[in-house]
Amino acid sequence: MSVGMAAPPVPYGCDPARSRGRRFPEPGSPYRSDFRRDCDRVIHSTAFRRLKHKTQVFVFHEGDHYRTRLSHSLEVAQIARSLARRLGVDEDLTEALALAHDLGHPPFGHAGERALDRCLRDFGGFDHNAQSLRVVTLLERRYPEFDGLNLTWETLEGIVKHNGPLIDAAGHPTARYAEQGVPIGIADYVAQHDLDLATFASVEAQVAAISDDIAYNTHDIDDGLRAGLFTRDDLNVVPLISAINRRISDRYPALEDARRTAELVRELISHWIEEVCQETGRRVARARPQSADDVRHLDHALVAFPPEAAGAETAIKSFLWEHMYRHERVMRVMRDAESIVTDLFTRYRERPDDLPPEWGPHENDETETDRVRRIGDFIAGMTDGYAMIEHARLFDSTPDLR
Numbered sequence: 001m002s003v004g005m006a007a008p009p010v011p012y013g014c015d016p017a018r019s020r021g022r023r024f025p026e027p028g029s030p031y032r033s034d035f036r037r038d039c040d041r042v043i044h045s046t047a048f049r050r051l052k053h054k055t056q057v058f059v060f061h062e063g064d065h066y067r068t069r070l071s072h073s074l075e076v077a078q079i080a081r082s083l084a085r086r087l088g089v090d091e092d093l094t095e096a097l098a099l100a101h102d103l104g105h106p107p108f109g110h111a112g113e114r115a116l117d118r119c120l121r122d123f124g125g126f127d128h129n130a131q132s133l134r135v136v137t138l139l140e141r142r143y144p145e146f147d148g149l150n151l152t153w154e155t156l157e158g159i160v161k162h163n164g165p166l167i168d169a170a171g172h173p174t175a176r177y178a179e180q181g182v183p184i185g186i187a188d189y190v191a192q193h194d195l196d197l198a199t200f201a202s203v204e205a206q207v208a209a210i211s212d213d214i215a216y217n218t219h220d221i222d223d224g225l226r227a228g229l230f231t232r233d234d235l236n237v238v239p240l241i242s243a244i245n246r247r248i249s250d251r252y253p254a255l256e257d258a259r260r261t262a263e264l265v266r267e268l269i270s271h272w273i274e275e276v277c278q279e280t281g282r283r284v285a286r287a288r289p290q291s292a293d294d295v296r297h298l299d300h301a302l303v304a305f306p307p308e309a310a311g312a313e314t315a316i317k318s319f320l321w322e323h324m325y326r327h328e329r330v331m332r333v334m335r336d337a338e339s340i341v342t343d344l345f346t347r348y349r350e351r352p353d354d355l356p357p358e359w360g361p362h363e364n365d366e367t368e369t370d371r372v373r374r375i376g377d378f379i380a381g382m383t384d385g386y387a388m389i390e391h392a393r394l395f396d397s398t399p400d401l402r
Contacts, residue, residue: 016152024145034152047103050381051102054383055108055112094207101208123372125184129183165199221261229329279309336400
């Protein structure tokens, strides 16, 4: 079967006709599945539009051609749809999860997340996955009968668990949450609407998660080359990239630099899609899942890189960590970005009248935590540009972030 051909539906994929439904019951649509409606609701949300002006690696004004959170999410969705089609699982649910996975990111990417996490340390911290859940279940205000987007259980599950279970069978936090516990935004929600935190998520959620890895590894190479942080020759320390570069040179010896980079990115994406499909097929053959719940109750992910491809993917992440994410130019901008977020949080907490009226103290606030976390919600929703405008309004000097 060619990469572009759709596989027949598999029994272990999610079926919208068998969805566990929405927290607030709604009549179905005569022409869209519930998963398609979820995807459309994400696309039309305010939080999704804001991703256009939120940092991926480079702050939005550093150049028009660098990825933002929005273009990143669209690239993840394209890869995820390709994988879902090839594997025979629901494309609409996969796309919804790919588009929603970064809705909770604050301005300035991971720098903003680190700053907010420090600011909120005494109030449950900040986690962008938990914030994504908070966005789609509370902060979006578009419907007359409920807060949030009222997405299906399967979409909410995928937003929370796309990287695996959050707790073990005994209820103890696990993996990245083992030390600090399940984030407050998730813990509070599942107390009212259980998302089975001890199990894996659906195949569709796993596809979206691995597509995120494929997308940012490849487009960060593209953006890093464009920014001059490293060269294609530097990348040849990674055997997979070296082999691809040799093939491109053999096939197109006089190819210009921009097209050579585009061809490298294209071949990397195709390579990883093929590798993931092959490894997932092997895992399916061993596990023989017959339902979506069978996938959830496995003791390992069903969608994964095979060992050699996983090693190459790790090598690329290590290269990007050293040559891009920890590059002094990037680090300098991110340190200044963290200071902007920290300044804003401190100012709003000390002088709540500086907040817009709808975000200031409420009569029904029960605790200091309620008030402080609302400040966190406000800042997390900001775009890079708005955060800089607010900082300039409230302070005498604002970093240029260049």
